[in-house]
Amino acid sequence: MATTLPAEPRMQSTAAPRFSKVSGWKLFIKTIGARAYPRVIGAQREKSWMFFEIFLPLLAVSAYVFVYRAIQAPEEYIGFVIVGGAMTAFWMNILWSMSSQLYWEKETGNLALYIMAPNSMMAILLGMAFGGLFMTSVRALVIFVVGSWLFQVQYQVTNFWQLILVFSLTMIALYGMGMMSASVFLLLSREAWHISNLAQEPVYLMSGFYFPVKSLGFLTSLAASIIPLTLGLDALRQLAFPSGSELGFLPVRIEIGILIVLSIVFLVVARWLLAYMEKLAIREGRLTESRR
Amino acid sequence: MDLAIRTENLGRVYKIRGGKKTEPKSLTALQDVNLEVKSGELFGLLGPNGAGKTTLIKILTTLLAPTTGKAWVSGFDAVQDPDKVRPRINMVSGGESSGYGLLTVRENLWMFSQFYGLSSAVANQRIRELLDVVGLADRINTKSSDLSTGLRQKMNIVRGFLTDPDVLFLDEPTLGLDVGASREVRRFIRSWVDDDPTRTIMLTTHYMVEADELCDRVAIINSGRVLACDTPANLKHRLQQEAIFRIEVNPLNGKDTQMFEALPGVRNVSHTEQDGSSVLEFILENDDVVGSVVNTLTHGNLHILNLQKREPTLEDVFVDLVGRSMDEVERTQEEEGA
Numbered sequence: 149m150a151t152t153l154p155a156e157p158r159m160q161s162t163a164a165p166r167f168s169k170v171s172g173w174k175l176f177i178k179t180i181g182a183r184a185y186p187r188v189i190g191a192q193r194e195k196s197w198m199f200f201e202i203f204l205p206l207l208a209v210s211a212y213v214f215v216y217r218a219i220q221a222p223e224e225y226i227g228f229v230i231v232g233g234a235m236t237a238f239w240m241n242i243l244w245s246m247s248s249q250l251y252w253e254k255e256t257g258n259l260a261l262y263i264m265a266p267n268s269m270m271a272i273l274l275g276m277a278f279g280g281l282f283m284t285s286v287r288a289l290v291i292f293v294v295g296s297w298l299f300q301v302q303y304q305v306t307n308f309w310q311l312i313l314v315f316s317l318t319m320i321a322l323y324g325m326g327m328m329s330a331s332v333f334l335l336l337s338r339e340a341w342h343i344s345n346l347a348q349e350p351v352y353l354m355s356g357f358y359f360p361v362k363s364l365g366f367l368t369s370l371a372a373s374i375i376p377l378t379l380g381l382d383a384l385r386q387l388a389f390p391s392g393s394e395l396g397f398l399p400v401r402i403e404i405g406i407l408i409v410l411s412i413v414f415l416v417v418a419r420w421l422l423a424y425m426e427k428l429a430i431r432e433g434r435l436t437e438s439r440r
Numbered sequence: 441m442d443l444a445i446r447t448e449n450l451g452r453v454y455k456i457r458g459g460k461k462t463e464p465k466s467l468t469a470l471q472d473v474n475l476e477v478k479s480g481e482l483f484g485l486l487g488p489n490g491a492g493k494t495t496l497i498k499i500l501t502t503l504l505a506p507t508t509g510k511a512w513v514s515g516f517d518a519v520q521d522p523d524k525v526r527p528r529i530n531m532v533s534g535g536e537s538s539g540y541g542l543l544t545v546r547e548n549l550w551m552f553s554q555f556y557g558l559s560s561a562v563a564n565q566r567i568r569e570l571l572d573v574v575g576l577a578d579r580i581n582t583k584s585s586d587l588s589t590g591l592r593q594k595m596n597i598v599r600g601f602l603t604d605p606d607v608l609f610l611d612e613p614t615l616g617l618d619v620g621a622s623r624e625v626r627r628f629i630r631s632w633v634d635d636d637p638t639r640t641i642m643l644t645t646h647y648m649v650e651a652d653e654l655c656d657r658v659a660i661i662n663s664g665r666v667l668a669c670d671t672p673a674n675l676k677h678r679l680q681q682e683a684i685f686r687i688e689v690n691p692l693n694g695k696d697t698q699m700f701e702a703l704p705g706v707r708n709v710s711h712t713e714q715d716g717s718s719v720l721e722f723i724l725e726n727d728d729v730v731g732s733v734v735n736t737l738t739h740g741n742l743h744i745l746n747l748q749k750r751e752p753t754l755e756d757v758f759v760d761l762v763g764r765s766m767d768e769v770e771r772t773q774e775e776e777g778a
Contacts, residue, residue, distance in 0.1 A: 166604050166636075167558070167562050167604065168559070168562075169527070169556055169557035169558055169603075170557040170559075171527070171557055174557065175555075175557040178554045178555075178557060179554060179555055181554065182550070182551045182552075182554030182555060183551070185543075185547070185551060186540045186542065186543055186547075186551065189542070189543065189547070190540065190542040190543070193542050193583075194542055256537050256538060256539075257533065257536040257537060257538040258538050258539070260501075260503050260531075261531075261538055261552065261555075262555070263502070263503060264501050264502060264503060264526060264529070264530075264531060265526060265552075265555035265556055266523070266526040266527035266555070266556060266557070267555045267556075272555075430502070430503060430504060430505050431505045432455075433452075433454055433498075433504050433505075435503050435504070436498060436503055436504070
């Protein structure tokens, strides 16, 4: 609502636009596309990620495969490791390209420009997510295909559409979680780097990236289910391997239900938290100044 | 009279976090700022680093909340209605490194244009036109990471003008630009405002010439307070009665300038060191006082290398208001910071 001011002096009325600019949902969509663009184009121009994000995870995957083969673990475990290894790309993307990204955006001055523009920060984060999701999916697919070919993994999908649904829900909930944590990073300074580091390896363990999460026990697995990848991975394995359901933590239908709830909760909370944190950062002067 | 910007008793206090055992400190960056900027005006904020200029800009661009007072931009409350203010403004800061190094100049500018809802066709056309104006057209497809600091700043300047805002905030826009480029940018800034009476610019600078040449009105700001606000001509006119002398002498070698300040008729004296000499700038009540100044110099064994009487500048106005030159204020701040 425009503030009522004294009759004299009069504030400038809205000038007629000199060329058209869209607003509302059209601006929202434009913002998503524009912010996704650097991610998609950047990955094509800077090829070093192939080494760090495909070759190195493949080494980690290989190590687990050789351990499982050495101890003569069931052959499904090899497939579990490949699927888990592929999904690490998404967790890395959430940590380094969404959550702590806002810290780097603050350092370069982009964050101030994002906030000052008439777009929504939710659209900026969705742009980051879609841009990241596209590239990360390519990375995950390469790890999955190369790993499966190298170690001769056999898949037997019991329900293809459920598989697609689980993957999609996992991504929605995961990126919703990423947006939620990104809003917290609005207030952080250099500690953002350490927090991301801290969240990387423990989540690989807790979410069962390289083994069935059921092995951690019911309560630990339940606690780890707050991270959407835990249930997502578990359900994907159950749907892709013949004996997957025996090693699964919860029935797939329940896991789908929980993932739906997580998706909705994370997206709603992310929206609220983002607005709240933005106001807080503006009040405390932390949007543009990390020292204060 | 249409106002593009208005502030009322605006103030901002920062809480600076200390170490684990030290209490947070308070820093008053802005205090009781009352300003009215007319629509179509090119308004300057002149002051040394740390004077509060950037803090004021941050509040007006909705990036920082004031601790006291109110601010309106384009008729809307910058704190209560940021969503109404944001479509109407843009900002460029000197030395900013916004955008992404992997993207070309055109791609970076296109990306920022999309956040304001421009169609890609309009954005690309305006990008070409504006790059041409700032002399960056031949770098349109260069990655921004390959640009020099000066060229990068030109790209930032184009970003600010691209969305054709009603109110544009320029925070030290010519920082990092060479003399020629600064002149071109200043000329463009002036013509942009002159072309359309609904456009307004608030520009912060600590370059006196920039404020003097460009601005319709200037507010002189120091330690978070606005000390004076008028046209550059009127501000300088305040000193029309006084005589301003620039005297170059052999190095002072630690002697302070208090001996001059005590002389009757000396309003102010500032001191800067140059290569092998000291430059003293005097604001005197009238020409006659210069005789006693010269006597004092001679008694102090200081040899006059050069003596000039000159017209008042905004620097003199600042010295008159603050008691020290901007350089001296910044030096003191640096020493206190260290």
